[in-house]
Amino acid sequence: MGIKLHDQTLRDGHQSLLATRLRTEDMLEVAPMMDEVGFFSVEVWGGATFDAAMRYLNEDPWERLLILREKFTKTPLQMLLRAMNLVAYRNFPDDVVYEFVRLSKKDGIDNFRIFDALNDLRNLEVPIKAVKKYGGHAQGALSYTESPVHTVQYYVENFKKLADMGCDSLAIKDMAGIISPTRAREIVEGVKAAGITLPLELHSHCGSGMTEMAYMEALHAGIDILDTSMSPFANGVSQPPTESMVAALQGTQWDTGYDLKLLMRIREKLQVIWNKYSHLHEESLLRPDPGVLEYKIPGGMMSNMLSQLRSMNALDKLPEILKEVPVVWNEFGYPPLVTPMSQIVGSQAVANVIGGERYKIVPKESKDYLKGMYGKPPAPIDEDVLKKVFGPSWKEQIVTVRPADLLEPELDKRREELKKMGLMKKEEDVLTYTIFPEIALRFFKGEIQPEFTSKDLPLKKKAFDVEVEGINYKVRLN
Numbered sequence: 069m070g071i072k073l074h075d076q077t078l079r080d081g082h083q084s085l086l087a088t089r090l091r092t093e094d095m096l097e098v099a100p101m102m103d104e105v106g107f108f109s110v111e112v113w114g115g116a117t118f119d120a121a122m123r124y125l126n127e128d129p130w131e132r133l134l135i136l137r138e139k140f141t142k143t144p145l146q147m148l149l150r151a152m153n154l155v156a157y158r159n160f161p162d163d164v165v166y167e168f169v170r171l172s173k174k175d176g177i178d179n180f181r182i183f184d185a186l187n188d189l190r191n192l193e194v195p196i197k198a199v200k201k202y203g204g205h206a207q208g209a210l211s212y213t214e215s216p217v218h219t220v221q222y223y224v225e226n227f228k229k230l231a232d233m234g235c236d237s238l239a240i241k242d243m244a245g246i247i248s249p250t251r252a253r254e255i256v257e258g259v260k261a262a263g264i265t266l267p268l269e270l271h272s273h274c275g276s277g278m279t280e281m282a283y284m285e286a287l288h289a290g291i292d293i294l295d296t297s298m299s300p301f302a303n304g305v306s307q308p309p310t311e312s313m314v315a316a317l318q319g320t321q322w323d324t325g326y327d328l329k330l331l332m333r334i335r336e337k338l339q340v341i342w343n344k345y346s347h348l349h350e351e352s353l354l355r356p357d358p359g360v361l362e363y364k365i366p367g368g369m370m371s372n373m374l375s376q377l378r379s380m381n382a383l384d385k386l387p388e389i390l391k392e393v394p395v396v397w398n399e400f401g402y403p404p405l406v407t408p409m410s411q412i413v414g415s416q417a418v419a420n421v422i423g424g425e426r427y428k429i430v431p432k433e434s435k436d437y438l439k440g441m442y443g444k445p446p447a448p449i450d451e452d453v454l455k456k457v458f459g460p461s462w463k464e465q466i467v468t469v470r471p472a473d474l475l476e477p478e479l480d481k482r483r484e485e486l487k488k489m490g491l492m493k494k495e496e497d498v499l500t501y502t503i504f505p506e507i508a509l510r511f512f513k514g515e516i517q518p519e520f521t522s523k524d525l526p527l528k529k530k531a532f533d534v535e536v537e538g539i540n541y542k543v544r545l546n
Contacts (some may be wrong), residue, residue, distance in 0.1 A: 071322040072293045074146065074269060074490035075337065076311055078136070079111040081301030084273065086348045088120035092132045092340050093522045099139035101334045105326050107143050108269075109179045112136050113146030113172070118155035119504050122441050122511045126518040130175055130496040137176030144205065149189040151184040152472050159442075160476040168499050169198035175496070181271075183209035183241050185409050187228055188443030190470040196233050207269070208235035212242040213506075214364070214401035218448045220251070224258040227268075237267040237293070243362055243406045243444035245305070247277030249285040263501045269293035273522050274303045277356035283308060287322050299335055300342035311335055336532050347527040363390055364397070369410040376418055385421050392417040399443030400437065400455045411439050416462035427456045440467035478502060501517040 082090035102110055113133050152159040154168050180199045184191040187210050199206040208230030210223055227238050231252040240255060259268055270286045272279045283294055295307050302309035311331045314324050314544040377383045396417045403409040413432045419429040438449060438457055452460040482502040486492040501508040510516050520527055
């Protein structure tokens with residue numbers, strides 16, 4: 069039986085390699101061609117693309133979705149949904165989640181990949197129910213990491229639970245690109261042996277240099293879908309190249325059946341687009357960094373810490389901080405290092421070293437995490453840390469309910485606020501304002517100037533903000 073590919077060029081590909089700056093007008097020429105390939109789905113929305121479209125490009129993300137939906141008439145469109153965080157970095161109440169999913173489905177999203185940074189399945193319940201209510205395909209994803217608690221059995225048992233929760237497919241989400249060929253095979257074999265019949269997908273990045281080998285082992289173990297990006301937007305901190313995967317599997321039991329000549333024509337057009345965006349090319353993002361295997365730190369998280377240390381004139385502390393990160397990670401219960409956990413663990417490690425005394429300085433985000441405001445950690449948090457941060461009565465501070473249960477409904481209030489300001493032109497605007505209020509108001513008022521339009525390209529190189537798997541940092545170019 070052939071394998072299906074889920075192409076990520078128009079979402080994760082440019083989020084990883086072009087600072088999420090690919091403009092909609094540059095997607096339009098290749099979209100109808102990509103629609104002819106026969107992909108399992110094409111990811112075009114979610115993740116960082118929602119606010120980046122407004123913040124840097126002065127584009128309405130909902131308009132982008134509607135335009136791309138017109139171009140893709142045969143292929144399911146997919147988005148990345150950060151569970152109760154939606155496309156942002158905080159929990160939203162249930163009414164907001166339901167409405168966001170409803171409008172996303174209405175405007176063109178078919179498949180929703182839903183994940184939680186902590187793999188707290190309580191945070192996936194409402195998004196899955198919402199997707200099913202409005203007729204979408206709910207893909208339950210588990211964030212991949214390696215720790216004493218993140219065993220093969222851990223993933224198999226949680227995939228069983230996601231299947232029972234009504235998911236249509238499942239995904240291993242390896243945001244740091246650290247999954248080994250052996251572990252990829254073991255998890256896929258474990259899921260299949262457990263009698264889970266839902267399609268299983270593997271998402272990874274080429275950061276460690278092992279990903280293509282991991283993909284091949286996953287194929288031998290029975291994986292159903294693999295994530296790729298077209299070659300101009302592939303490799304480095306992005307996914308393996310689509311065309312190469314199709315070519316490698318031709319004539320095998322996993323043959324995709326995709327037209328390689330068509331893919332090469334798409335590649336030619338995307339190469340022209342890639343060259344236009346040369347001011348955003350950054351060498352460090354284009355090659356693998358096996359250091360991620362030693363420190364378990366995604367590349368974006370490392371860059372974020374370097375930026376922090378540079379601003380404090382404390383780069384000499386980096387070796388000490390690199391030793392501190394895994395210690396904090398252990399004490400915090402081994403949270404997968406994806407947004408927002410990567411920032412929280414990294415910032416706490418920096419504070420512990422720079423502060424001269426461990427947990428003398430504790431950022432608000434760390435306190436919220438330790439309280440349980442992001443969800444239940446994979447393993448118990450070190451009690452000595454909890455005592456040091458909250459004192460002897462630390463148990464009274466801990467939240468044991470689903471964090472969103474503590475939130476009041478928000479949608480009606482935000483709708484009224486937007487109407488009073490006279491800024492509501494369509495129902496989607498309420499969601500934009502609710503999720504990113506400050507950016508939305510500037511956008512609605514016409515106060516945002518795009519960094520560039522397609523006709524301005526290419527530009528000279530400059531420093532820019534980039535986000536890889538939700539980690540914001542600045543890359544300085546000479």
